[in-house]
Amino acid sequence: MxxxxxxxxxxxxxxxxxxxxxxxxxxxxxVGVLSNADGSAYIEHGKNKILAAAFGPRExxxxxxxxxxxxxxxxxxxxxxxxxxERKSPAPSRREVELSKVIRESLEPALFLELYPRTxxxxxxxxLQADGGTRCASITAAALAIADAxxxxxxxxxxCAAGKVDDTVVVDLYDAEDKLGAADVPVAYMPNxxxxxxxxxxxILNHEEFEKAMNMAMDGCKKIYEMQKEALKTKYMxxxxxxxx
Amino acid sequence: xxxxxxxxxxKQIELLLQKGKRLDxxxxxxxxxxxxxxxxxERAEGSARCLLGKSEVLCGVKVETGEPFPDxxxxxxxxxxxxxxxLASPNFxxxxxxxNSIELARVVDRGIRESKAIDTEKLCIEPGKKVFVVFxxxxxxxxxxxxxxxxxxxxxxxxxxxxxxxxxxKEGELKIxxxxxxxxxxxxxxxxxxxxxxxxLIVDPWLEEEQVMDSRISMALNDEGNICAxxxxxxxxxxxxxxxxxxxxxxxxxxxLRKKLDW
Amino acid sequence: MPIFFEKKQLVTPGELLAxxxxxxxxxxxxxxxxxxxxxxxxxxxxxxxxxxVALRAFYVPKMGDIVIGTVVEVGFNxxxxxxxxxxxxxxxxxxxxxxxxxxxxDELSAVLNAGDLIVAKxxxxxxxxxxxxxxGEPGLGKITRGQILHVTPTKIPRVIGRKGxxxxxxxxxxxxxxxxxxxxxxxxxxxxxxxxxxxxxAIKKIEEESHTSGLTDRITQLLKERKGKVEEKVxxxxxx
Numbered sequence: 001m002x003x004x005x006x007x008x009x010x011x012x013x014x015x016x017x018x019x020x021x022x023x024x025x026x027x028x029x030x031v032g033v034l035s036n037a038d039g040s041a042y043i044e045h046g047k048n049k050i051l052a053a054a055f056g057p058r059e060x061x062x063x064x065x066x067x068x069x070x071x072x073x074x075x076x077x078x079x080x081x082x083x084x085x086e087r088k089s090p091a092p093s094r095r096e097v098e099l100s101k102v103i104r105e106s107l108e109p110a111l112f113l114e115l116y117p118r119t120x121x122x123x124x125x126x127x128l129q130a131d132g133g134t135r136c137a138s139i140t141a142a143a144l145a146i147a148d149a150x151x152x153x154x155x156x157x158x159x160c161a162a163g164k165v166d167d168t169v170v171v172d173l174y175d176a177e178d179k180l181g182a183a184d185v186p187v188a189y190m191p192n193x194x195x196x197x198x199x200x201x202x203x204i205l206n207h208e209e210f211e212k213a214m215n216m217a218m219d220g221c222k223k224i225y226e227m228q229k230e231a232l233k234t235k236y237m238x239x240x241x242x243x244x245x
Numbered sequence: 246x247x248x249x250x251x252x253x254x255x256k257q258i259e260l261l262l263q264k265g266k267r268l269d270x271x272x273x274x275x276x277x278x279x280x281x282x283x284x285x286x287e288r289a290e291g292s293a294r295c296l297l298g299k300s301e302v303l304c305g306v307k308v309e310t311g312e313p314f315p316d317x318x319x320x321x322x323x324x325x326x327x328x329x330x331x332l333a334s335p336n337f338x339x340x341x342x343x344x345n346s347i348e349l350a351r352v353v354d355r356g357i358r359e360s361k362a363i364d365t366e367k368l369c370i371e372p373g374k375k376v377f378v379v380f381x382x383x384x385x386x387x388x389x390x391x392x393x394x395x396x397x398x399x400x401x402x403x404x405x406x407x408x409x410x411x412x413x414x415k416e417g418e419l420k421i422x423x424x425x426x427x428x429x430x431x432x433x434x435x436x437x438x439x440x441x442x443x444x445x446l447i448v449d450p451w452l453e454e455e456q457v458m459d460s461r462i463s464m465a466l467n468d469e470g471n472i473c474a475x476x477x478x479x480x481x482x483x484x485x486x487x488x489x490x491x492x493x494x495x496x497x498x499x500x501x502l503r504k505k506l507d508w
Numbered sequence: 509m510p511i512f513f514e515k516k517q518l519v520t521p522g523e524l525l526a527x528x529x530x531x532x533x534x535x536x537x538x539x540x541x542x543x544x545x546x547x548x549x550x551x552x553x554x555x556x557x558x559x560x561v562a563l564r565a566f567y568v569p570k571m572g573d574i575v576i577g578t579v580v581e582v583g584f585n586x587x588x589x590x591x592x593x594x595x596x597x598x599x600x601x602x603x604x605x606x607x608x609x610x611x612x613x614d615e616l617s618a619v620l621n622a623g624d625l626i627v628a629k630x631x632x633x634x635x636x637x638x639x640x641x642x643x644g645e646p647g648l649g650k651i652t653r654g655q656i657l658h659v660t661p662t663k664i665p666r667v668i669g670r671k672g673x674x675x676x677x678x679x680x681x682x683x684x685x686x687x688x689x690x691x692x693x694x695x696x697x698x699x700x701x702x703x704x705x706x707x708x709x710a711i712k713k714i715e716e717e718s719h720t721s722g723l724t725d726r727i728t729q730l731l732k733e734r735k736g737k738v739e740e741k742v743x744x745x746x747x748x
Contacts, residue, residue, distance in 0.1 A: 101344040
């Protein structure tokens with residue numbers, strides 16, 4: 001049994017992992033990591049390690065799930081059994097089912113569903129290692145996988161969470177802060193359209209704190225968005241440089 | 246008849262919304278008629294039925310004994326399950342819970358759990374060994390829109406109606422005594438769901454509105470008016486301004502819902 | 509009226525390209541007078557139209573397009589063909605057989621079987637139906653020899669070159685017959701496998717460097733070098 005730390009954030013405003021209230025965990029993004037998927041991306045966010053792949057647009061299987069006038073997005077969020085402290089059964093848990101749904105709903109607004117009727121795009125997210133904020137990291141990677149597959153998008157979707165530890169509103173909670181903190185607010189965002197596509201909250205916040213958390217999460221999103229664009233450009237930039245001898 | 250909303254109907258809904266009206270003559274921020282009845286299922290330790298317009302949810306609470314979770318040895322356990330019973334809608338099929346019933350259960354659970362509605366420490370019988378386990382089963386009997394608010398009300402009313410058997414520990418054995426104690430509650434969370442059609446926010450979307458709305462946001466507030474759970478749903482989006490507007494609307498509607506709970 | 513990019517800049521989905529009196533072209537969309545990119549690619553203007561040449565896209569059928577596909581299944585009255593598109597294509601038996609058709613599956617598999625390659629034309633396609641193919645024109649039909657390569661469909665115009673100049677040059681220098689499927693599938697048929705290899709190498713190079721300048725010269729150079737080597741080898745073989 002771990003001892004619960006007395007304070008999650010000290011008098012100087014430094015959190016248990018050394019970060020300040022508005023600091024993000026280190027992030028690494030790579031696009032085009034799987035050769036069989038139409039599009040793919042890998043994210044390392046703090047200790048989170050998550051792989052996302054997109055297939056399609058392609059014919060729906062089973063066929064009766066296809067819609068006559070639009071494309072269907074399907075999403076599967078799944079955690080590997082070894083991704084968490086106590087081995088997790090590979091069978092989908094209720095949490096994974098809910099997260100698959102909210103992740104899908106965070107990506108749908110970015111797609112032009114009416115453009116490719118009767119087809120489907122399948123997105124698979126595998127959490128290889130988890131340390132809090134996996135749904136946000138998953139969305140960030142999934143959006144890159146979809147763009148890498150050449151599916152037209154209104155904007156990239158990026159996600160980041162904010163919350164409250166002790167009495168301070170902070171950005172990007174890791175697992176310990178999520179479990180011991182007072183609130184967690186994951187947000188997914190399309191920066192160029194100022195559109196929030198995922199918003200959840202658990203914990204207790206007054207309205208002021210909630211507004212602050214939401215804004216902090218959006219600021220985090222904007223920072224991560226720049227990294228997303230870079231990661232996408234990097235993959236295709238290599239191609240560009242080849243020609244410029 | 247198909248459950249698709251025709252384009253003509255959709256236009257009708259949109260035109261009315263522009264005038265600040267809805268198909269059933271409600272205002273944009275009005276709830277449908279709410280009726281709550283408690284105690285209909287004597288076999289359950291607590292029960293309640295909520296009618297929200299024509300949506301109907303029955304919630305039964307069973308209290309049993311069991312082991313606590315290892316990281317909370319002094320606290321009782323609560324679990325929420327939801328069934329989208331097939332007779333409630335032509336679109337509900339029998340089978341294991343699908344993503345909609347799982348989301349419904351987890352959203353209702355979050356409102357109750359995060360607000361610490363149940364005083365779980367008072368559910369401890371023997372620390373580390375035996376606690377009361379509260380099973381909250383949400384049973385959707387008719388789907389006419391906004392199952393989240395209807396279920397949250399039914400669940401809260403059922404918990405307020407729940408009585409736990411009195412007990413004593415004699416010679417290391419748990420013995421049930423005469424009489425009951427009401428389930429110890431610390432908060433009475435209430436959930437308000439707001440839908441968005443084009444850019445109009447409406448409270449308590451009804452079935453047809455749900456079929457045309459692009460997204461919804463549900464917020465659970467505790468007795469102090471603080472937010473304890475939020476869930477955005479649907480394949481559309483909200484602007485940050487709309488989110489803040491929704492939270493203000495939720496704050497205003499909460500008093501009305503609490504009155505229905507007699508709290 | 510403002511544009512927010514430089515010629516041939518690499519843009520990502522959602523990047524703001526222009527505002528005001530511009531029109532949304534390929535791989536862009538317009539919202540409230542602003543034009544955004546919808547795919548990753550290189551942006552440029554063509555009069556008032558803002559276009560993004562996508563670096564990654566898939567083929568959407570268009571009537572009249574020549575495509576190269578693989579027969580996947582022999583059905584009752586036709587074949588299902590994979591044209592590397594979200595939509596599977598259909599080739600009706602009645603299109604292939606010149607006489608009235610009797611639905612006996614055996615007959616069909618004798619004409620075209622799963623695994624066969626065909627060059628076909630998109631005869632019809634709309635939102636509600638999968639594309640229908642036809643092979644009833646000269647130059648279309650079953651492929652019996654040659655090599656196949658895949659390129660992103662958006663690169664095909666570059667392989668063709670201005671007024672067909674690029675592809676003509678490759679055909680000439682290698683002596684190969686080259687059929688360019690607009691779905692990104694290319695058939696190269698030459699007298700010798702070495703000739704086919706040169707053509708394939710040239711096309712692959714075009715795909716990788718399609719957005720750079722001076723490409724035509726580099727391709728010409730490549731063809732000369734490779735052809736020189738081939739000629740040397742032929743000489744060697746002669747002298748043995």
